[in-house]
Amino acid sequence: MKLGDLGEFSFLRRLRARVPVDRGVVLGLGDDCAVVSPLGLTLLTTDVLIEGVHFRREWTTFALLGEKAFAVNASDIAAMGGEPTFALLSLAIPRTCEVEELEAFFDGFLRAAAPAGTALVGGNLSAAPCVIISVTLLGRAPYGTITRAGARVGDDLYVTGTIGDAALGLRLLQEGREEPLAQQSKARFLCPAARLMLGQEIAARRLATAMIDISDGLLQDLEHLCEESQVGAIIEAAALPLSPAYRTLVGEQDWSIALTGGEDYELLFTAPPEQRAKIQTLAYEADCPITRIGGIVPQAEQIKVCGPDGTVSAPRHWGYDHFR
């Protein structure tokens, strides 16, 4: 059935029946506002996915889009060391879409939100020539928040997981590459996961002095962290954690995509050297690599990349800037 046959309000009635009722929600979907009862400090973040800018419909499914819309926002909560609690979801979609596609989108969103303990409490639906998704998440920070501003000279610099995979995946999608090795990278772009558990453990164990998630690219996001902390940084290129797919398809010695590719949604954080053992314990317990990729230096030294031969250079390209 087309959305144009069902109508906006009939769809919303159907949707309400699909959304579970959660604790802490005083009033959920269906009124002018949602009413919730947050406890203590509240994290707030919002992000938008626009067809033709952030994704193409022919590359993905509505279910994956729903999952990604949750993940890219949850990643901001993870980067503060928090837990997402309540979600608002605005969706604009062409009238020609099928009701089943819209339901798949909401199911994907709810499938990602439920294990994170996040309740969908509000939003709105409108018609548009292309798909536009806007999500706002509230979160709580039971262990306090980790900002971008706490890095100190002498801190180590860490990244979770592997990097460059999402940008590689995007390139493989653009090139129409179908080989088995390409699937993993494409999935990193199409269906990223937020590092919620790691972020919360890093906060609970008080391991990090500053943290950010990698959405614009490693160098770009490191620059944000360094600017807020008023420090510089040096990255050891040979230490960057690259996936087997990246090593094969891009090359072991080509760090360009890993340094500048966005949308990995890994965590980049700084910690004093005395935390090294505890950080490796966390990596072991979480079954996720946490790799030391460099260190924090005085602000005057800016951000530099050290090659495997010891040569140090300033980056020429930083990452994604929407207006450049």
Place this chain on the structure above:
Amino acid sequence: MKLGDLGEFSFLRRLRARVPVDRGVVLGLGDDCAVVSPLGLTLLTTDVLIEGVHFRREWTTFALLGEKAFAVNASDIAAMGGEPTFALLSLAIPRTCEVEELEAFFDGFLRAAAPAGTALVGGNLSAAPCVIISVTLLGRAPYGTITRAGARVGDDLYVTGTIGDAALGLRLLQEGREEPLAQQSKARFLCPAARLMLGQEIAARRLATAMIDISDGLLQDLEHLCEESQVGAIIEAAALPLSPAYRTLVGEQDWSIALTGGEDYELLFTAPPEQRAKIQTLAYEADCPITRIGGIVPQAEQIKVCGPDGTVSAPRHWGYDHFR
């Protein structure tokens, strides 16, 4: 200067310098999340304005768009009887826009938010082929919340201000009408104001049993209220408050636009008859008409419109449905 010359992050640095720092904001713009400290029950609402769907750029200015983006969200807070406290603002905009246009947009938003006591604490900026604005507001409800669900048979039905003006204004914009009388209606569409003070007073004085704002059209929004309250309603057409511009340009006896036109952002509420005197006192004090336009009847009687000759009819057209 074009946005493409300045870049995303340079613009965001300039923006941070323009945004005042407010109380209750632990961490404002510039990190992965904002951190706020809400007190008690928290209202949440979100809404999107999309170029070509909700507005055309040639009709308006970026400053007016900023004001409207705040107002349409604040109206949902007003309809619960609350006060908006914190705002998140996502903006997608073509690279070819001028930096000054973007600054005018933010100034318009802040100009509307400041007198309402609302702090802009987060958001994001991206490039897109058209202008897309997504706002999320948090609010507090010091007098409790007024939902759509409390209307009772025998209640009176009230509306604030005059209705139909925004839809008339949209029609006049579409027709390119320029006469002086058209200006006021066009302004109602281009730069609506949320009834924040009235909404809060209605809550503080415990006047209403149910309330909603008129965004989709009087009949459509009345239908939402009746559905949630499980009641019906009868509207006295001759009682509908019409502006002088409406009476002249549409006609005193033509209620079609007043009944179905959206985007007035007036408040529609129900109250028991014993509140009549107190409601007129509020209207006098607030210097804003609050008009009794009908009453609540049992659900089986559905929603009907009573004409000036006493004939009662069921509406054939309800208002705006995005997918119809």
